[in-house]
Structures are given as C-alpha cells and as structure tokens.
Amino acid sequence: MPSAVRAGVGLIELRWGATIYGQVELSLCPVDRCGLLLGLHVEPRHRPVTAIMP
Numbered sequence: 001m002p003s004a005v006r007a008g009v010g011l012i013e014l015r016w017g018a019t020i021y022g023q024v025e026l027s028l029c030p031v032d033r034c035g036l037l038l039g040l041h042v043e044p045r046h047r048p049v050t051a052i053m054p
Contacts, residue, residue, distance in 0.1 A: 009038060021046045 012024040022042035026035055 014042075 009025050009027050012026065014021040014023060020043065022040065024037065025039040025041075026037055028035055
C-alpha cells in the first residue's frame with residue numbers, strides 16, 4: 001500500500017493466497033530515492049516455535 005503522505009511509511013503485505021503472514025514497512029528517501037526498511041512484522045501464528053533450553 002502506498003503511503004498517504006509523501007516520504008511516509010508504505011507497507012508490503014506478505015501473503016500466500018488469502019493467508020496473511022506479515023508485512024514489511026518501508027520509506028523512500030526524498031533526496032537520493034533510496035529505500036529504507038523500517039520494520040518487518042510476522043504474525044505470531046506463523047513464527048517458528050523454538051525450544052527453551054534450561
């Protein structure tokens with residue numbers, strides 16, 4: 001989804017069919033037009049389960 005304001009945060013939805021796995025948040029520098037990765041969110045139910053070592 002494009003940002004509502006110039007140089008604001010945009011979103012890329014991570015999905016497979018109708019299942020949404022997460023999203024990537026990004027912005028574009030208005031000076032040199034480089035992309036900035038601001039965040040990555042993965043839905044908790046799609047995260048790998050790790051064992052807790054004693």
